[in-house]
Amino acid sequence: MKSQIAALIMAAAAVSPAIADTLTVKSDAPKRYVVKKGDTLWDISSLYLRSPWKWRQLWQKNPQIDNPHLIYPGDILSLGLDENGNPILIIDKGVRKLSPHVRIIAEKGTAIPTLPLSVLEPYLSYDQALDKDDLAEFPIVLGSDKNFKMSITGHLLYVKGNLLQGGNYGIYRQGDAYKDGSRTLAYETVLVGTARALKSGNIEDGIPSTVKVEAVKREIKAGDFLMPLPQGQDLKATFKMSKPSQPVEGAIIASSNKHSEFGPLSVVVLNVGSEQQLVEGSVLDILRQSPTVVERNGTPKYLEDSSSLDKLIGDIGSWFGEENSEDSTVWHMPSEKVGELMLFKVYDNISYAMVMKTTQPIQVGDSVTN
Structure with missing residues (x-):
């Protein structure tokens, strides 16, 4: 099997060396693979390519594929060559005769996701990164129908905001700041529960909205804020994997x-x-x-293992752009x-x-x- 794949790759390289340089199929890639429930596009891409984001190149001239990002459990993938000798994946369709039985490919259902959807779902459905101005715009919990400091499932909450009656809402608490050095980029939002709006309020007349708590992850407190939850929308499960062309x-x-x-x-x-x-x-x-090395009097040491003087020399040198002296050299290793x-x-x-x-x-x- 491996020798066949190796010959396939060599043939592709001989016909089109430029493409072979950018699209190299693994030497141990399976010649035939049956897509299973639970597979992800990244998993399958990794079976064939060391660079999974080049998946589209492996499918680019496949007339059988309407959308190269939609692959379904039961699909049979076969590795071959196109008319120019470039490696290509095709789907075997219809009835496959596997003696002594006949196997019929099942009708397509849900396409496999690019990444594990069970891991992504909370972030796609609930989690947000919001700045301070965004947070200030959302309706907040004023209190409950019971004189409790914290609310649980079944409680009614009164909300400062004109909510949509019958709408479903996530209840959130401001989390940690996402910082880039000393600069705050956004704030984490922590889901504490979900609720359904029973009555729409009128804040201009001093009437709060009423919601019923339907699920709780942690106790809900006054000051927590609400955001609408998406309804009747499919979660995005497929992504066009690509390397950015611009420097990042x-x-x-x-x-x-x-x-x-x-x-x-x-x-x-x-x-x-x-x-x-x-x-x-x-x-x-x-x-x-990689860790920085300070070479002093011909003896290299990692910066954290160096003397206080060497560390000071390294720090001062970094500030002034002069990291080397007669008896000390600071080596910044690559990443x-x-x-x-x-x-x-x-x-x-x-x-x-x-x-x-x-x-x-x-x-x-x-x-x-x-």
Whole structure:
């Protein structure tokens, strides 16, 4: 099997070396693969390509595919060559004879998502990154029908705001600030519960809206704010994976699990967004800065292991752009790639992304680039 795939790749390279340079199929890629429920587009892309975001190139001349991002459980993918000798994936359709039985491909249902939808759903449905001005505009909880400091499921809440009767709302609390250095980019919103509006208020006449609490994640307090929940809308499950063409320099500024280190399928927050021409589906590399070394009198040491004097020399040199002296040299080592992530929710200057691949645990502060 592997020798057949290797021959396939060599043939493609011989006919079109330019394409082979940009689209290299793995030597151990399966010649035939049956899509299963639970698969993601990233998983399948990774079976065939070391650079999963180049998936569209593998499908680009496939006349069978109306939308290369829609693949369904039961589809049978076959690796072949197009008329120019370039690697291509095709879908075997219809009835496949598998002796001694005949297998009929099931009618298509829900397309497989690009990323695990169970992980993304809370962020697509509920979580938001909002600035201070946005937060001030939302209706707030004034109190409950019972003289309790905190409310639970079944309680009625009175809300300062003209809500839509019958509408469904998420109840949120302001969370941590997302900071880029000392600059606050946005604030985390923490979902504390959901509610349905029973009566629409009229704030101009001093009449609050009334909502009934339908679900609680944590106790609801006065001052929590409400935002409408999307109704009757399908969650976005497919994304056009792509590497940005323009330079991108950013960093991971927060993680959803609040841990110091995290791995694949973790959701992180970045300090870049649409202002950097990023979109949902953008794929970025995660880089880790290698430790600085101070060489003093011919003896190299990591900066954290150096003497206070060496650290001072390094700091002063950084300030003035002169990091070397007659007996001390500061070596700034390069950054190394430690993983990849994909953006799935993009704001002006902040984004949510999922870590897809790592070679070591990812940390807040790691940089991202294309």
